[in-house]
Amino acid sequence: MSEIPQEAVIFATLVGGAVVKMLFGAVTRKNRRRKMVKVGTVSELNCYPIKSCRGISVQEGMCTRLGLKVGKAADRHWMVVRSNGDFVTQRQFSRMALIQTAIEGNELIVDAPDMPTLKLPLNPITDRWHVMICRVWDLRTEGMDCGDDAAYWFSTFLKVEGVRMVYSAPDIDHRDLTKVPKPMGNFTVPGDQAAFSDFSAYFVLTEESLAALNENLAEKVTMERFRPNIVITGSPAAFDEDDWGEVEIEESAILRMLDRGSRCVITTINPDTGEKDPNSQPLETLKAMRCFPEYGSSPLFGVNATVETEGKVRVGDAVYAFMKSYIHTKMPEFSTEFTVLAALVAVTVAKFAFAAMTKNNRRNNMVKVGTVTQLNYYPVKSCRGITVNSGLGSPLGLKVENAVDRHWVVVRSNGDFITQRQFSKMALIQTEVRGNDLVLNAPGITPIKVPLSLPVTNGNVVNCRVWENRLKAVDCGKEAGLWLSTFLQEPGLRLLWAAPSLPRVDISKTKKPWGNPALPGDQAAFTDFSAYLMISEGSLCDLNGRLKQPVSMNRFRPNIVIAGCPAFDENNWSEVRIGDKAIFRILDPCDRCLLTTVIPEKGERDAASEPLNTLKSYRCFPNYGTSPLFGANATIDVEGVVKVGDPVYALRK
Incomplete structure (x- = not known):
């Protein structure tokens, strides 16, 4: 007979103790109610x-x-x-x-x-x-x-x-x-x-x-x-x-x-x-x-x-x-029961101590896997991002000053979202935070300012859709809509903002053919799925070694870039701590689409559909369908400031 693991023995003991405790509690309550x-x-x-x-x-x-x-x-x-x-x-x-x-x-x-x-x-x-x-x-x-x-x-x-x-x-x-x-x-x-x-x-x-x-x-x-x-x-x-x-x-x-x-x-x-x-x-x-x-x-x-x-x-x-x-x-009458109760209390304390110890041990088993080399946030979904040296890891995305990652989205008149998949020129729209304004700039058109915060009223809250998720958002006004329609040459576009008071997307409800590892309470604004995307420089280096024309990290729009770990090591992590406080939970690999083929500097698609075709040649896996995997989706469990240069520790799956 094989030896039973110590953890199983402890677990069985604690479960048995808990059952005895409940039975004892029921008998004790019955006796007490008589009094x-x-x-x-x-x-x-x-x-x-x-x-x-x-x-x-x-x-x-x-x-x-x-x-x-x-x-x-x-x-x-x-x-x-x-x-x-x-x-x-x-x-x-x-x-x-x-x-x-x-x-x-x-x-x-x-x-x-x-x-x-x-x-x-x-x-x-x-x-x-x-x-x-x-x-x-x-x-x-x-x-x-x-x-x-x-x-x-x-x-x-x-x-x-x-x-x-x-x-x-x-x-x-x-x-x-x-x-x-x-x-x-x-x-x-x-x-x-x-x-x-x-x-x-x-x-x-x-x-x-x-x-x-x-x-x-x-x-x-x-x-x-x-x-x-x-x-x-x-x-x-x-x-x-x-x-x-x-x-x-x-x-x-x-x-x-x-x-x-x-x-x-x-x-x-x-x-x-x-x-x-x-x-x-x-x-x-x-x-x-x-x-x-x-x-x-x-x-x-x-x-x-x-x-x-x-x-x-x-x-x-x-x-x-x-x-x-x-x-x-009435202590004499309960002396024996009191002794048993004290023992069961001790078992309960041991149970909670064991759980805490297990969690702490897991965190203590984290190993250093690299260093943060880039932090990026993308205020407007599918527009150019902003590279920063530090930001707050918040539940809804990387927050810098008063702007949060992908909290604005461009939609058609019916509320359906649009991205570089339909309009590759969106890659040319630059975003910048100036004081209390979000500034949009693009070639051949005068920049426009949009307030970072707007009042939520009956008149400006509209319905929109990001993939299968329907939600409400604040319309940023006619001027912003006209600016986008003019630059993208598409009538009826609007810019929407995810106001803090409006409902968010519960990403645990998102349907994924390979299963959704998100938990109730994991949320996002206008991202495709999770609030964060992590990629290692090792993964990009591996890809570029297979390409005739190397590509930059901005093709993949990550929030957090990590150096110092092997290629695709990020897919082996279950939890990540950055710096002293922020703890992220890795969800699943990120499946990539034709948006990776858009050249950010030109706003045009690559004629050879690279790097997507190369990714398809070696990063497709039967359990994940036909899309190649590159990077890791993540959510945050413990908020905290993250900085370029911060050490990164991971708990491996």
Whole structure:
């Protein structure tokens, strides 16, 4: 019998430990629930469909894993974001407190003073082309853009340009709460998720806690200041909720309490006026009453919770709780189980340590493969690029100043993209960034300036198509379109810009005959596939050794050129680190087309169709169809600045 690898033994041990842990947990929970005591009654249920807007008080709802669900609307499943995807709340715009929400049939109704009513569908069909990357605190997540009408409504009311409304659709990524950094420790477990809430999917508060606070305030405040989902009355004492470990509501829904909720400036906003309290109350009083050294400088009020067992809850339901203190006061009864639990905790720690060690070992196994000798970015798809000494490796492409690789595209009047494949003269269009403008220049025509950033309005957002991907972009105006039509001698052309607030291409959805190695969340603007193309100088040298007339690297339009490695070594890498920080994930070899035959200095195709024909003679592989392979498509896992001269380290496949 062959020896089982050590890694397999460790893995089997950890899996066995995890199974035992789950079985033990189930038995322990059953024993604990026998010790649950009644702690009160549900007196309020609140659902806040739009993060940081006014909620809806209801008599009943469904406790789901992603939040309280009322009809087809779930708690904090809509969110207002800036054009870059960053979330906004009452912290920045206290007027959001005046935005009212209601549910009517299949629509979410949004109202605010002096604004027309906005209606949003409660269950829109997920359109991946409208899904954008958003950020809630330190975690990135996905949200589907709700359209220009919603964006205009919120921009108008909040008096700020560029905000969008996004929706957390059921079939897009949700936030993994175990990844939320918390100074006092994160007590979630794998599988705990939320849509757009600050942390957990539920917030629980007792009326007794509010009463204790109001006793210390000159002006009493309402429960609405604290935006709880579940309010409980009849608890034995104020802040009793801090001591609950699990809560069962009327033998239906079971919630697991995570930690105490730290409070912020939002508590000072009067929900009736949308203005902050001049004395910063009740926050200042909470700081005097409810600050604890181990939790930092923010006061604690209420409890974050997640759902262990889904179920319907109603106002008036009895609430039973298992006390955290039970495990300490009844220690003799659990001494054996506690020992087992401690052992299983150790196994779990070992499991995570093993995973971290494996990842670190993989990164530590990276070897130096070369040095960066060129960095190129191509602001306008299929036009001449710009060679630079440094740039930011961003998720959507190499970024230099305020311009990002292939964030502009030329399209026909029907929105279909064009490239040098149809118009080889595009190779003569030079691009340059000057201040806040992108300058286009070409032989025999006056240069034109295009702003690097344009407002996103109902009037200038148009549909376009890059291969099979349909997406929206901002039209850069008639002058730019006329300039391109004049130079390329093709009527009806337009120049479009990939505004940050508009949906991106999810490249994991791109169909590839040999399989698509991209992951959900890998995105691009107007590239043919991935956001980056890497080529080694060794590969070009090998090709030129077979050509009668050598060609330059600009025939292949790479972003990152690497020297010091063998020819085609880039196809053997799985991860690449450049410099100290930026880490790229290699996807697949790049299949080449007739665009490589266009001579950049002339804007004409090579009469002998070189170097494409030579590439076809030795760089075609059965698994990849009839197109030759040259270079490697890549995406970025860790953002970072890259520079010419940076060392390049790779993890081999």
